[in-house]
Amino acid sequence: xxxxxxxxxxILDFAAYNEWIEPLGLLQVxxxxxxxxxxxxxxxxxxxxxxxxPAPVSSGDAFGCGHFLKTPLPKAGAVAHVxxxxxxxxxxxxVVRGRLQTMQRPDAVLVTCTMTYWYPGAFDAIRxxxxxxxxxxxxxxxxxxxxxxxxxxxxxxxxxxxGPGEASALEWVGxxxxxxxxxxxxxxxxxxxxxxxxxxxxxxxxxxxGCPFRCPYCAVGLLQxxxxxxxxxxxxxxxxxxxxxxxxxxxxxxxxDALLVAAESHIVPILRAVIERGLKVRFHTPNxxxxxxxxxELAALMKRAGFVTxxxxxxxxxxxxxxxxxxxVNPDDLRRAVAALGQAGFAARDVxxxxxxGRPPAEGKSETAELDSAREAARYAQGLGIRVLAAxxxxxxxxxxxxxxxxxxxxxxxxxxxxxxxxxxxCADRTTIEELKRDIRAGNRRLVLGRLEARxxxxx
Numbered sequence: 096x097x098x099x100x101x102x103x104x105x106i107l108d109f110a111a112y113n114e115w116i117e118p119l120g121l122l123q124v125x126x127x128x129x130x131x132x133x134x135x136x137x138x139x140x141x142x143x144x145x146x147x148x149p150a151p152v153s154s155g156d157a158f159g160c161g162h163f164l165k166t167p168l169p170k171a172g173a174v175a176h177v178x179x180x181x182x183x184x185x186x187x188x189x190v191v192r193g194r195l196q197t198m199q200r201p202d203a204v205l206v207t208c209t210m211t212y213w214y215p216g217a218f219d220a221i222r223x224x225x226x227x228x229x230x231x232x233x234x235x236x237x238x239x240x241x242x243x244x245x246x247x248x249x250x251x252x253x254x255x256x257x258g259p260g261e262a263s264a265l266e267w268v269g270x271x272x273x274x275x276x277x278x279x280x281x282x283x284x285x286x287x288x289x290x291x292x293x294x295x296x297x298x299x300x301x302x303x304x305g306c307p308f309r310c311p312y313c314a315v316g317l318l319q320x321x322x323x324x325x326x327x328x329x330x331x332x333x334x335x336x337x338x339x340x341x342x343x344x345x346x347x348x349x350x351x352d353a354l355l356v357a358a359e360s361h362i363v364p365i366l367r368a369v370i371e372r373g374l375k376v377r378f379h380t381p382n383x384x385x386x387x388x389x390x391x392e393l394a395a396l397m398k399r400a401g402f403v404t405x406x407x408x409x410x411x412x413x414x415x416x417x418x419x420x421x422x423x424v425n426p427d428d429l430r431r432a433v434a435a436l437g438q439a440g441f442a443a444r445d446v447x448x449x450x451x452x453g454r455p456p457a458e459g460k461s462e463t464a465e466l467d468s469a470r471e472a473a474r475y476a477q478g479l480g481i482r483v484l485a486a487x488x489x490x491x492x493x494x495x496x497x498x499x500x501x502x503x504x505x506x507x508x509x510x511x512x513x514x515x516x517x518x519x520x521x522c523a524d525r526t527t528i529e530e531l532k533r534d535i536r537a538g539n540r541r542l543v544l545g546r547l548e549a550r551x552x553x554x555x
Contacts (some may be wrong), residue, residue, distance in 0.1 A: 096134055098136070098199070099134065099135050099202065099203050099268055100138065100198070100201040100204045100205070101136070101205045102138045102205070102220045104185075104207070105183045105185040105186070105220070106183075106184040106210075107168065107182070107183050107215040107219075108182070108210075108212070109180065109181055109516070109518045111165075111184040112162060113143060113150075113160055115159060115160065115299055115346070117299035117348075118141075120236070120259075121207040122289060122291065123285075123287045124236070124264045125137065125288040125291060126285050127264070127278055131265055131278045132276050137288075137291035137292065141163065141184070142293050142295075143161060143163060143164075143295060145293070148187055150164045158346045158379060158404065159297030163184035164184070164187070165183070166183040167181070171513055173513040177519065179518070188223070192223055195224070200231065201231070202232075203231070203268050203271050204224050204233045205233075205236065205264060206252065207235075207236055208237045208247075211238070211491070211492065211512040214239050214246070214250070217235060217237075217239065221235065221251045221252055232253050232254075233253050234254040235254070236260045238314070240255050240257055242318075242491065242492045243492060243512050244257055253271070259304070259318075283326055284330055284333075286337065287334070297346035297379075298346075299348045300331065300349060301326075301349070302361065302365065303326060303351055303353065305319035306319070306323055306352035307322075307323040308353065308421050311419070311420060311494060311499075312454065313494065314491045328368065332365055335347060335374060339374050345376060345377060347376050348380075349379070349380050349382070350382060356385070356388065363393070369400045370399055370400055377401050377404075380402070380405060381406060383408035384406065385424060386407045386409070386431070387425075391435045391439070394439035397439065398441060402441075406448070406484065409448040409449060409450055409472055411468055411469065412426050412471055416468065426475055429448065429479065444543075444546075446482075447484050448482075449483075449486045450469055450472045450484070450485060452486065452487050452488060453466075453521075453528050455499050455503055455522045462524060465523070466523065466527055469531060473485075473535045474538070477542060480542065482539045483535050483539060485535050487517035487520065487528075488520075490505070490515055491515070506521050506522075
């Protein structure tokens with residue numbers, strides 16, 4: 096049995112907010128290693144409830160979400176021009192150093208990294224591990240390592256693990272420790288090691304890997320090359336039940352990219368079982384749902400099962416753009432979905448739509464025309480009575496839209512991943528996009544004020 100340390104590093108960015116963030120990939124790897132017989136320890140640099148350094152609490156926190164502790168930092172050269180305060184989000188560096196100093200030297204260390212432009216946090220984690228235990232084997236994995244393997248090779252890690260990590264991590268741990276083990280269980284029955292984290296009030300669950308759609312701006316096909324693979328309903332239900340009844344999680348965020356695809360054979364049996372078992376949980380959909388799959392019957396089932404945060408993917412109402420994106424959704428799909436959700440009892444405040452801002456212009460369109468299309472999409476969604484969430488475009492290496500962004504000169508193919516940051520608006524004019532975001536926020540406020548006005552007793 097090898098002793099393996101897993102590290103969920105800090106976020107280094109201009110802004111970060113904990114909206115059901117969980118290192119699900121790392122916990123899946125930890126679960127597989129543990130199921131194979133290894134001993135696993137987790138250092139979670141994003142633990143908001145660490146007694147040595149708890150995160151700030153505000154009245155706006157809800158459903159397990161909230162702010163991280165922020166330590167201001169000088170900006171790296173690639174983003175020195177940005178007029179915003181850069182910082183480390185999560186536990187202070189000295190707290191993590193102290194945590195490592197109290198630990199027995201592990202046999203191997205696994206570090207993850209999600210966003211490509213968050214890599215400085217992973218590099219810092221690897222550096223302090225090397226300071227504490229010189230010569231210890233370290234591997235770096237996660238989304239960043241998969242999309243930017245050549246850049247990740249500069250991290251100081253001994254190995255860069257690309258793609259889904261369960262098998263590669265198990266093999267690597269065997270190589271560096273000499274303790275070679277096989278996973279005897281069906282991978283579908285091995286649950287992520289949620290219990291390694293301090294209770295944050297929520298967990299993230301993925302009911303399927305991959306996605307059947309291939310949007311040009313999305314990297315899911317690169318990260319999950321095996322295609323769309325739903326888990327068994329029994330496995331998903333076991334995970335939900337374990338997290339709710341044993342780990343004390345009330346809020347569950349679905350990390351799926353296609354939660355409602357093949358609903359009758361997948362999510363519907365899961366939700367019916369949740370209801371039958373009387374599990375008291377609240378479900379959230381931060382990744383967005385495909386509006387076209389929401390029927391009156393499914394909306395009613397979602398309401399009964401405990402969904403409280405419904406986010407729909409709209410992206411655009413430009414039909415040519417929508418078709419080039421794969422034709423996932425059109426305005427009529429959104430209208431029907433919003434009506435079905437309303438009939439099921441969801442309040443307008445429960446439902447919102449993502450609109451994508453700042454993409455490289457479609458062929459034959461200008462940046463202005465591209466943003467005008469986004470403005471039209473936002474007005475359409477708000478006209479249905481739901482809030483709009485501005486999703487700023489981030490160029491993702493390896494995607495079709497990355498190729499167009501590089502060809503158009505918006506970003507260099509070998510750019511520092513810090514420049515992938517959506518906060519930089521790499522493919523749009525900053526002034527114009529900030530103006531559009533202000534317009535969206537104003538439209539959302541008008542919706543809230545309108546609902547408050549409608550609640551006033553007559554005669555006031």
